[in-house]
Structure formats: C-alpha cells, structure tokens
Amino acid sequence: MSFLKRFAENRGALLGLVILAAIVFVALAAPVLSPTDPWATQGRPLLPPGSDFVLGTDMLGRDVLAGIIHGARISLWIGVLSTVVAVVIGVSIGALAGFFGGWVDDVLVRVVEFFQTIPSFIFAILLVAILTPGLTSIVVAIAVVTWPPIARLARSEFMSLRSREFVEAAVLSGVSRGRIMLAEVLPNAVSPLIVMGSLMIATAILTESALSFLGLGDPNRISWGYMIGAARTVFRQAWWLSVFPGLAIVLTVLAINLVGEGLNDALNPHLKGRIGLER
Amino acid sequence: MRQLGFLVGWLVKALVVVLAITILNFLLIRLAPGDPAIVMAGEAGAADERFLAQIRSDFGLDRPLLVQLGIYLKNVLTLDLGQSYRNQRAVVDMLFERLPATLLLTGSAYLFALVFGPLLGAIAAMKARTVYDSALMVVALFFYATPIFWVGLLLILVFSVQLGWLPPFGMQSLIPVEGTLARTLDILRHLILPAVTLGLFYVAVYVRLTRASMLETATLDYVKTARAKGLPEWRVATAHILRTALLPIITFAGLQAGHLVGGAIVVETVFAWPGIGRLAFDALFQRDYNLLLGVFLLSALMVVFFNMVTDILLRVADPRIGSRA
Numbered sequence: 001m002s003f004l005k006r007f008a009e010n011r012g013a014l015l016g017l018v019i020l021a022a023i024v025f026v027a028l029a030a031p032v033l034s035p036t037d038p039w040a041t042q043g044r045p046l047l048p049p050g051s052d053f054v055l056g057t058d059m060l061g062r063d064v065l066a067g068i069i070h071g072a073r074i075s076l077w078i079g080v081l082s083t084v085v086a087v088v089i090g091v092s093i094g095a096l097a098g099f100f101g102g103w104v105d106d107v108l109v110r111v112v113e114f115f116q117t118i119p120s121f122i123f124a125i126l127l128v129a130i131l132t133p134g135l136t137s138i139v140v141a142i143a144v145v146t147w148p149p150i151a152r153l154a155r156s157e158f159m160s161l162r163s164r165e166f167v168e169a170a171v172l173s174g175v176s177r178g179r180i181m182l183a184e185v186l187p188n189a190v191s192p193l194i195v196m197g198s199l200m201i202a203t204a205i206l207t208e209s210a211l212s213f214l215g216l217g218d219p220n221r222i223s224w225g226y227m228i229g230a231a232r233t234v235f236r237q238a239w240w241l242s243v244f245p246g247l248a249i250v251l252t253v254l255a256i257n258l259v260g261e262g263l264n265d266a267l268n269p270h271l272k273g274r275i276g277l278e279r
Numbered sequence: 280m281r282q283l284g285f286l287v288g289w290l291v292k293a294l295v296v297v298l299a300i301t302i303l304n305f306l307l308i309r310l311a312p313g314d315p316a317i318v319m320a321g322e323a324g325a326a327d328e329r330f331l332a333q334i335r336s337d338f339g340l341d342r343p344l345l346v347q348l349g350i351y352l353k354n355v356l357t358l359d360l361g362q363s364y365r366n367q368r369a370v371v372d373m374l375f376e377r378l379p380a381t382l383l384l385t386g387s388a389y390l391f392a393l394v395f396g397p398l399l400g401a402i403a404a405m406k407a408r409t410v411y412d413s414a415l416m417v418v419a420l421f422f423y424a425t426p427i428f429w430v431g432l433l434l435i436l437v438f439s440v441q442l443g444w445l446p447p448f449g450m451q452s453l454i455p456v457e458g459t460l461a462r463t464l465d466i467l468r469h470l471i472l473p474a475v476t477l478g479l480f481y482v483a484v485y486v487r488l489t490r491a492s493m494l495e496t497a498t499l500d501y502v503k504t505a506r507a508k509g510l511p512e513w514r515v516a517t518a519h520i521l522r523t524a525l526l527p528i529i530t531f532a533g534l535q536a537g538h539l540v541g542g543a544i545v546v547e548t549v550f551a552w553p554g555i556g557r558l559a560f561d562a563l564f565q566r567d568y569n570l571l572l573g574v575f576l577l578s579a580l581m582v583v584f585f586n587m588v589t590d591i592l593l594r595v596a597d598p599r600i601g602s603r604a
Contacts, residue, residue, distance in 0.1 A: 117586075119538075121545075214548065243433070
C-alpha cells in the first residue's frame with residue numbers, strides 16, 4: 001500500500017491535516033484577515049463575546065480574535081523553527097555517535113543522558129531569562145532542551161544502518177565518511193526522524209505557550225500564551241480571555257499530533273504507535 | 280550488600296549531576312550579556328559600586344575563570360548557594376523552606392498519574408475497539424494536547440468559581456484552621472486542583488502508553504498459554520498482561536520526572552502554591568539569578584530522586600532487574 005493511501009485511510013490524521021491547514025492559512029493570511037494592529041485598543045475593555053467583537057475584548061480593549069489570528073503566526077513559526085534547530089543538533093550528535101561508535105559514542109551518550117536529566121522547562125526558563133526574552137532566545141532555549149530524543153533516535157538508526165552492505169560498499173570504494181553519512185545513511189534514516197520531528201513541533205508550541213504565559217515571550221509579538229498570562233488577574237470575571245486562546249493552542253497541538261501519528265503509521269507501519277509517545 | 284551497592288550508585292549519580300549542573304550554572308551566568316556581578320545582583324542595588332565589589336570578591340570575579348569555577352564548586356558542595364540579594368537571605372534557606380510544598384504537589388501528581396493512567400489504559404486495552412476505548416482515547420488525546428496552565432485555569436473556573444467546591448489558590452485557608460486533622464484536611468482540599476492539573480497530562484500519556492503496551496503484550500505466547508490454561512480473562516489481563524506491560528511505563532515515568540518538576544513551576548504560579556516553582560516565578564521577575572540557579576540545581580536533584588524511586592518501583596515490578604545487577 002502506498003504512503004498516501006495509508007495516510008488517507010487514517011481518519012484522525014486527515015482531520016488533523018484539515019485543522020492544521022486551516023490554522024496555517026489563518027497564520028499566513030493574518031494581515032489580510034485582521035488588518036489592524038492586535039496590540040491596539042479597539043473598543044471598551046472587557047466586552048464579553050458577541051456584540052461588536054466575536055470573541056470579546058481584553059482589559060485594554062484589544063480585540064481577542066485579532067490576537068488569536070496574529071498569535072497563530074508566532075506559535076507555528078517558533079514551533080517549526082525550534083524543531084528544525086533541535087533536529088539539526090540532534091541528528092548531528094546522534095549520527096556521530098551511531099556511526100563512529102566506540103569512545104565517541106560513549107562520550108556523546110553521556111552528554112545526551114545528562115541533558116535528559118536536566119529539568120528541561122526550568123533550563124529553558126533560565127536560558128530565555130538570561131539571554132533576554134525574544135524570538136531568538138526562545139527558539140534557542142526550546143531547541144536546546146528538546147534535541148536529546150532526536151539524538152537517541154538518530155543514533156540507533158545510524159548504528160543499525162552502518163553495518164549494512166551498501167554502507168560497507170561505499171566505505172570500500174573510498175567514499176569519505178562525511179559523504180557516506182550524508183548521502184548514504186541519512187536518506188535511509190529519514191522517515192522516523194520526520195515523524196519525531198513533526199511531533200516535536202507540537203511539544204515546542206506547548207513549551208512556547210508556557211514560556212509566554214510566564215511572561216517570557218517575545219515582547220514585540222502577540223502570542224496565545226501571552227494572552228492567557230496577561231489576563232490571569234481578571235480571568236474569573238472574563239473567562240473568554242483565557243478560554244479562547246487556550247482552545248487555539250489545544251486545536252493546533254492536537255492537529256499536529258494527529259498528523260504526526262498518521263505519518264508514523266503510514267511511513268513506519270512496523271513502528272505503529274511507538275515513536276510519538278517517547279518524547 | 281546489593282542494597283548498599285544500589286545506594287552508592289545513586290549517590291555517585293547524584294554527585295555527578297550536581298557537579299555538571301553547577302558547571303552549567305557557572306557557564307550560564309557568564310553567558311549573560313554584561314558584567315556577571317551586575318547579573319547576579321539583579322535589580323537589587325546594581326548601581327551600588329560597593330555592593331558590586333562585594334559580589335566580585337565573594338565569587339572571585341576578578342580572578343582567572345578556573346579559579347572562579349573552583350570557588351563556585353566549593354561553595355555549592357558546602358551547601359552555600361549564595362545570597363538572594365533581592366530578599367537578603369541565603370538561597371539554601373529559601374529553597375528548603377519551599378521544598379516540602381513542592382514535594383507534596385509533584386509527589387501527589389506523580390502518584391495520581393501512575394495510578395489512573397495505567398488503570399484507564401488497561402480498561403481501554405481490554406475494551407479495545409469499543410465505544411469505551413474510543414471515548415477514553417479521545418479524552419487522552421485532548422489532555423495530551425492541552426497546556427498545563429490552561430487546564431489549571433479551567434479547573435478553577437469550574438470547581439472554584441462556578442461550583443465553589445474547592446479553594447482556587449494557596450495551600451491553606453487564609454484563616455488558620457485549628458487541630459492537626461482539620462489542618463491536614465484543609466491542605467488536602469487545597470491540594471486536589473493543583474495535583475490534578477499537574478497530573479492530567481501524564482495520565483493522558485500513560486493511558487496511551489499502557490494501551491499500546493498491553494495490546495502488544497497480549498499477542499505474546501505466554502499470554503496464550505495462560506488463556507489455554509483456562510484462567511479467567513480478568514486474571515490474564517491483570518496478572519499476565521498488565522504486569523509486563525507496566526515495565527515500559529514505569530521506565531518512562533522516571534524519564535518524565537524532569538518534566539513534572541518543570542510543570543510544577545507553571546502549576547504553582549497558577550494556584551499560588553507556596554513551593555519552589557512559585558519561588559522560581561518570583562525570582563524570574565526580580566531577575567534574582569542566584570535564586571533561579573538554586574532552583575535549577577535543586578530541581579535537578581529532585582529528578583535524580585524521582586529516578587531513584589522509579590528504579591525501586593521497577594525492581595518491585597520485575598524482580599529480575601534487581602538480581603541482574
């Protein structure tokens with residue numbers, strides 16, 4: 001059965017894909033869908049949903065819907081960017097460890113284990129606080145705390161592929177090791193890495209929302225976590241300020257998880273339901 | 280003898296983690312832009328030259344980097360994590376004061392997740408591909424995608440604001456309750472919402488893991504043998520399948536301990552729970568890095584501790600693990 005067919009037969013994955021596509025569309029079209037500045041006061045403060053504002057206004061009279069539309073950009077962007085960085089770090093380290101084995105492997109495995117013992121969220125908070133909150137520091141912090149599982153996966157893939165005939169043939173014909181790792185081994189290890197990477201985007205979005213909730217978001221960009229955190233003092237009177245941005249986070253993360261698991265079942269039928277949970 | 284070896288092994292591991300985190304802390308402060316003395320002073324008297332000179336001599340900031348690291352390591356190993364300049368108190372004292380509250384919260388959440396996750400997961404697996412299974416999996420999928428702080432806010436809205444059943448914040452009532460029993464009950468009432476908030480995400484994770492693990496175990500030969508012997512289905516499910524299927528879950532729970540401690544920061548902030556997480560949140564806002572680094576070190580130690588508990592649980596669940604060492 002082809003990959004597409006297997007993916008299309010998974011109803012959950014299709015549903016996830018539709019939701020995700022809608023969110024990506026909203027993020028891309030934000031300047032058109034909501035042309036006004038999401039930081040600008042639009043009406044009276046704390047208007048409930050309905051009336052002139054579908055999702056109400058916050059303590060400063062800002063439109064909640066506009067915040068959610070613009071917040072989609074930052075969530076997805078940070079999710080993707082930090083995952084790319086984490087995958088690059090993780091695959092490099094895992095590939096070196098798995099391909100070379102021996103003491104290189106020993107040392108790198110110790111490093112990976114250490115990074116898994118560190119309480120990752122607190123480490124991320126420290127990194128963002130010390131590097132001063134901003135897009136770059138958030139991406140760096142999330143990447144630094146999420147690469148270890150990718151490294152472990154890459155290591156085991158590289159380790160099992162290293163002893164295969166086509167790799168040995170390449171070694172015997174004098175191809176450089178760097179080239180073998182990139183051109184021969186990596187393409188064969190890519191599908192489980194894609195699955196884990198896609199699921200990591202969801203984790204990254206959750207982490208970003210928690211950082212922003214604590215007030216460690218990028219101060220120049222509105223985000224869902226920030227909206228909930230900023231409204232914390234009035235959330236008992238104005239439930240809509242925390243409920244709607246939260247729903248946006250849940251829908252996005254849920255959609256990505258569904259798509260990621262669909263990819264897993266379609267790309268690695270023998271690993272059905274295994275990779276995703278071990279993040 | 281074996282127990283002793285186990286204990287020594289864990290002490291060594293704890294020591295290595297302390298050492299590594301200490302070095303990491305040391306590097307982090309120097310990673311910050313600007314003068315480390317000013318960074319450490321935070322907003323407390325950063326402009327006061329005498330104060331800064333004091334910090335510089337305390338931490339040997341005018342000496343070579345390796346000497347500084349040596350001083351820092353010696354301080355940490357003698358349980359001297361420096362001063363919280365903002366609060367004018369020793370960091371160690373502040374941490375120990377808050378530790379019990381956090382241990383109570385994370386411990387309860389851990390227990391809650393480890394009981395309900397596998398239990399519901401086992402039900403889902405036994406009723407696989409029925410309505411119960413689907414309903415459980417949808418709920419698990421939902422909580423697996425929810426930010427912890429948002430769950431906390433929703434629970435407060437429903438159970439405190441709307442229904443008025445449980446207190447929305449703090450660890451004890453504002454007016455102190457008389458009597459030990461009454462006080463314990465008062466703390467328990469305050470504990471429910473935060474512990475459930477912190478635990479729900481992990482319940483979701485363990486439900487999914489248990490179900491997958493049990494369905495996989497159910498196809499093994501020894502399970503068929505158990506059925507062929509004529510054992511009732513519930514006994515096969517609990518004594519044969521679940522027991523084996525639990526091993527990867529316990530292992531995973533140990534790995535997740537770090538997340539749990541991290542989640543405590545968010546939950547303690549939402550519920551004004553007077554633990555280390557709340558302390559970290561305050562330290563964050565006062566730019567009190569010494570205190571924040573202390574929280575980091577202590578939470579890493581808590582992870583090591585949770586790992587140890589996990590290891591003990593694993594030995595109970597699978598006696599082979601203990602005898603292999």
